[in-house]
Amino acid sequence: MLPQALPTLPPADVRGTEVGDARRLREALAGAHGPVRSLYVHVPFCFHKCHYCDFYSFVDTQDRQGVFVDRLLEELRRSAACAGGAARPRLETVFVGGGTPSLLAVDQWRRVLDGLHRMFDVARAGEGGEFTVECNPETVTAELMGVLAAGGVTRVSVGAQSFNAAHLKTLERWHDPANVERALGLAADAGIARRSLDLIYATPGQTLEEWRADLERALGLAPGVEHLSAYALTYEPNTAMTARLERGDFARADEDLEVDMYDLLVARLRDAGMERYEVSNFARPGAECRHNLAYWRQESWLAAGPSASGHLGVGEAGGWRWKNVPRLTDWMEGVASSGGWSPAQDVEPPQAGRARAERIMTGLRLREGIDAGLLDATAARREVERGWMVVEEGRARLTDAGFHFADGVARRLMGSR
16 A cells, blocks of 8 residues: 655765664664654555555565564664653654555554553543554454554554556555445444545546546545545556556556646545645645654654654754665564664765755645745745745745646755755
């Protein structure tokens, strides 16, 4: 499924996998810094690899869920020691993505949840906490939803992608569309109050009316959803979807059609009371994904599991970024041999120029926009004159038209100093 993970960021000015960088990252995590209130956990297991997916996931034939959880708990123990604050540091948002987290066996989920609550003070729903788990419709059971709810999970994100069987087949999604509603119902019955849905549009051969039908089906689900993420299909390198495109198995969706689909998405969800708060994310008031907002606002978060990415903010110079090694065996062996430290790659030390670029890139994707003081005044005025942006009360925000060109606007503004 499509996890709500870190959006694409500009290249770093300083980037490396050198031992020195990894050592300095550990020193930064273990040293004095502000409290870290968010955690991302990556579960890599899938029962089938979807053709469009470029996130680290695989079908595991070696039944390694138990040892994976052993190592995950070791990494979480180390992470808790680095979160700052009390012996059980407080987490306000937790997000478990993948892969297919709902494929993890119920007994393993009990171990993960018990460990999390022993090591962290995980805020509950009534305390303003948000705890999200991604789910595949086929792997949701009443028992699993009951365990998640008892463990403090407040939100499930279900990967529907489409309700059209032909388009699901194109995407290599193996689920019955009817099971989406069943999964949401089981979550609601267990007491999980917030429910989110993922959709994909601009699938080869998809018409505007078929996309309209998907939206109507999503909005008509009972129980309802409060949050919807909708992504135009992208052809990432080294995915089966891209290989099929290059083979000529199908053609990309027409660009004008993709624009029409996005405009329909925004208008229909707005009519239904779900406002766009980020380029691809829509929510009823108060139901925005707080964890993803932490990404886009450049806050700090810890990372656990193979390929999970983390960020430790250290002020105006930006922060440390890193990615856990995206190979299960290497990750497990590294955690076991280092007292819970995950082997990291793509370690990026703080760098002020990169920090500014990241704030512009991610902040402009949000409805709330960014501090206009980050921008070169002349460059900002050009975007206002184009009609892509407005500047009001010290905030720079994209217009409805500007959201179509968010990446281009951000690139121009990032390069203006």
